[in-house]
Amino acid sequence: MRRKFTINSSVPIGQKLQKKWRLLQKLVWVLCLVFGSWLVITTITLVSAYSQPVDAFFVLGGSIRREIYISQIAKQYPQIPILISHGSQDPCIKLIFQRELADLDNVWLEKCANSTFENFYYGVPILKRWRVHKVKLITSPTHLPRAKWMAQILLGAHGIWVDVEVVKEKGVPGNRESVIKTGLDVTRSLFWAGLSQIIQPQCKDVIQLSQVDMSVWQRRGFKCERQGNLGR
Known part of the structure; x- marks a missing residue:
């Protein structure tokens, strides 16, 4: 007996792409925040080390x-x-x-x-x-x-x-x-x-x-x- 497969079309493809895009944007913002924080901390550390x-x-x-x-x-x-x-x-x-x-x-x-x-x-x-x-x-x-x-x-x-x-x-x-x-x-x-x-x-x-x-x-x-x- 063959099984029938159906495609769930209740969520439009456009909405799925938008959801993935928003997720990617959040990830980029998090990475930028982490990098920015690291850059600020490193810069402060270097400036303080200069006079030591x-x-x-x-x-x-x-x-x-x-x-x-x-x-x-x-x-x-x-x-x-x-x-x-x-x-x-x-x-x-x-x-x-x-x-x-x-x-x-x-x-x-x-x-x-x-x-x-x-x-x-x-x-x-x-x-x-x-x-x-x-x-x-x-x-x-x-x-x-x-x-x-x-x-x-x-x-x-x-x-x-x-x-x-x-x-x-x-x-x-x-x-x-x-x-x-x-x-x-x-x-x-x-x-x-x-x-x-x-x-x-x-x-x-x-x-x-x-x-x-x-x-x-x-x-x-x-x-x-x-x-x-x-x-x-």
């Missing part, structure tokens, strides 16, 4: 000159934590800080990042856990303006004010900036600024500088850049 003292140093890896510089700064501000994102080999950084007689306990090495974007991708969650409100970013002229813009987007999205400290490199820099590279990194930073509000990637390879085992590295062997005159 720096409460973390964030070093982008890629040049031993930046690590030498931050080791000298660490002696002046031993109470401020330092995050070095995929810098030189662990023993090289430790020898730099030991040579400067700088504190090792407040320095952390993040070794997951393999690009400038990933420096922030893994670094921002760490700075947030430290409850940082104002960070000093340590980079070099060969990373500008790309690194500065990325920092302002990705850290600023979490209410963290950024001051940039530029450390000049010696010799031939390994990085070359381009309009395409800058455009791509800034574009994906804008997208990630929103996604990072709900997604917090965690780097599993983070170590305190004081915990770097020099005896293990001595057996393994390592070589530091000549500028540091530290390795073998």
Whole structure:
């Protein structure tokens, strides 16, 4: 026996479309309200953070000159934590800080990042856990303006004010900036600024500088850049 199917035509199609349109409008208004509230709160947080003292140093890896510089700064501000994102080999950084007689306990090495974007991708969650409100970013002229813009987007999205400290490199820099590279990194930073509000990637390879085992590295062997005159 065949079943008969009937179409309920009691509600006109036009009314159904209007109902869905009103629902969509409400959803858009809610999203706009949420985004607007977040923008206002973030802006207020950034403005208040501007006048506060720096409460973390964030070093982008890629040049031993930046690590030498931050080791000298660490002696002046031993109470401020330092995050070095995929810098030189662990023993090289430790020898730099030991040579400067700088504190090792407040320095952390993040070794997951393999690009400038990933420096922030893994670094921002760490700075947030430290409850940082104002960070000093340590980079070099060969990373500008790309690194500065990325920092302002990705850290600023979490209410963290950024001051940039530029450390000049010696010799031939390994990085070359381009309009395409800058455009791509800034574009994906804008997208990630929103996604990072709900997604917090965690780097599993983070170590305190004081915990770097020099005896293990001595057996393994390592070589530091000549500028540091530290390795073998």
